[in-house]
Amino acid sequence: MILAVHTDDIKRRWIGWRNRLLASPRFQRFAARFPLTRPIAHRRARTLFDLVAGFTYSQILAACIETGLLDLLAQGPRDAGAVAERLDLPLAGAERLLRGAAALRLVEPLGTGWVLGSNGAALLGNRGIGEMIAHHHLLYADLADPVALLRRGGGGGALSAHWRYAEAAGQGSAADVASYSALMAASQPLIAAQAIDAYPFARHRRVLDVGGGEGAFLRAVAARVPDVALGLFDLPAVVARARARFEEAGLSARTTLVGGDFLSDPLPEGYDLVTLIRVLHDHDDASAILLLQRIHGALAAGGRLLIVEPMAETPGSEPAGDGYFGLYLLAMGSGRPRSAAVIRQMLDTAGFRRSRIVRTAMPLTARAIVADR
Numbered sequence: 057m058i059l060a061v062h063t064d065d066i067k068r069r070w071i072g073w074r075n076r077l078l079a080s081p082r083f084q085r086f087a088a089r090f091p092l093t094r095p096i097a098h099r100r101a102r103t104l105f106d107l108v109a110g111f112t113y114s115q116i117l118a119a120c121i122e123t124g125l126l127d128l129l130a131q132g133p134r135d136a137g138a139v140a141e142r143l144d145l146p147l148a149g150a151e152r153l154l155r156g157a158a159a160l161r162l163v164e165p166l167g168t169g170w171v172l173g174s175n176g177a178a179l180l181g182n183r184g185i186g187e188m189i190a191h192h193h194l195l196y197a198d199l200a201d202p203v204a205l206l207r208r209g210g211g212g213g214a215l216s217a218h219w220r221y222a223e224a225a226g227q228g229s230a231a232d233v234a235s236y237s238a239l240m241a242a243s244q245p246l247i248a249a250q251a252i253d254a255y256p257f258a259r260h261r262r263v264l265d266v267g268g269g270e271g272a273f274l275r276a277v278a279a280r281v282p283d284v285a286l287g288l289f290d291l292p293a294v295v296a297r298a299r300a301r302f303e304e305a306g307l308s309a310r311t312t313l314v315g316g317d318f319l320s321d322p323l324p325e326g327y328d329l330v331t332l333i334r335v336l337h338d339h340d341d342a343s344a345i346l347l348l349q350r351i352h353g354a355l356a357a358g359g360r361l362l363i364v365e366p367m368a369e370t371p372g373s374e375p376a377g378d379g380y381f382g383l384y385l386l387a388m389g390s391g392r393p394r395s396a397a398v399i400r401q402m403l404d405t406a407g408f409r410r411s412r413i414v415r416t417a418m419p420l421t422a423r424a425i426v427a428d429r
């Protein structure tokens with residue numbers, strides 16, 4: 057205890073000294089000119105500038121997606137005139153967008169025309185990201201006054217109207233759920249591939265996906281693990297959409313779909329694996345613990361729960377967890393990103409015997425925890 061206080065004291069003094077130095081205009085001038093510190097000073101200035109200007113980068117990206125610029129250049133090189141005509145922009149507007157997008161490596165100049173850039177190509181490889189960006193105008197509107205959003209405790213804006221279940225648990229008409237369910241289904245391949253690569257689903261006979269949306273995750277599991285029986289639980293209006301998808305995929309005979317509110321209706325029993333994919337972080341602590349307790353109660357003896365979602369305090373991806381998802385969920389009106397340690401503590405409280413982190417390929421978008429009943 058005494059040692060901890062002493063270490064904190066040393067750390068506090070070091071941070072104070074460092075911050076005084078970094079804030080000093082004299083030191084900043086020196087660091088930018090001195091050959092040994094110049095590269096560091098430039099890197100820090102760039103990081104700081106990105107913090108200041110990040111919202112303009114996001115809006116350039118939004119314009120690329122909304123106008124279909126990336127799809128157009130994926131078809132082949134175009135000159136600025138052709139881009140302007142296809143995007144229905146004045147030539148000067150098209151050139152401004154192309155130059156901004158080039159600075160972000162979304163596009164790049166080639167000869168007298170333009171082609172897809174490295175970031176643009178990677179984005180097109182993940183269709184779900186494009187769908188996420190396309191709905192960001194809702195979050196952007198809610199974040200126009202971030203302090204007001206923080207003061208009112210979140211919700212009450214455009215994003216919470218989109219994700220209606222967040223503020224009106226268990227509700228949602230067919231029209232309400234259509235756009236968010238489609239968005240979730242489009243972004244699911246990113247997550248499903250990681251979860252299925254990381255966890256041995258073949259050791260289970262019956263898998264229940266709670267909050268399973270339109271069933272994109274279960275269909276990905278079915279494609280890799282031929283013999284497993286599939287169950288999906290979600291709000292009734294979402295289940296109606298899922299039913300059509302399973303029919304189209306020829307998987308109806310293998311699948312049991314149940315509609316209800318997972319915080320109050322009975323959860324289906326007899327499954328040896330329950331999955332919660334991008335669900336827990338949507339809910340405030342009391343609901344999240346209740347959901348875990350209810351899953352614990354519904355699982356067969358010896359069964360497991362697999363949680364997959366982006367998490368807070370993920371080493372190397374901190375801004376994604378506490379930055380992006382922290383504000384996203386605040387605007388949505390419920391939930392919070394949690395660290396793996398906090399989720400494991402909640403699993404413990406809910407009665408699970410033990411839990412462990414399962415390593416995934418891209419922890420920025422998906423971390424996984426498995427818990428034994």
Ligand SMILES: C[S@@+](CC[C@H](N)C(=O)[O-])C[C@H]1O[C@@H](n2cnc3c(N)ncnc32)[C@H](O)[C@@H]1O
Pocket residue numbers: 221225226240241244247266267268269270272273289290291294316317318319332333334335338
């Ligand atoms: C963020 S989406 C995730 C969907 C899917 N697991 C995925 O990763 O694509 C959360 C899902 O939980 C469902 N959900 C939210 N609240 C619910 C409740 N109280 N009862 C049942 N399902 C609920 C939503 O309808 C939605 O399909």
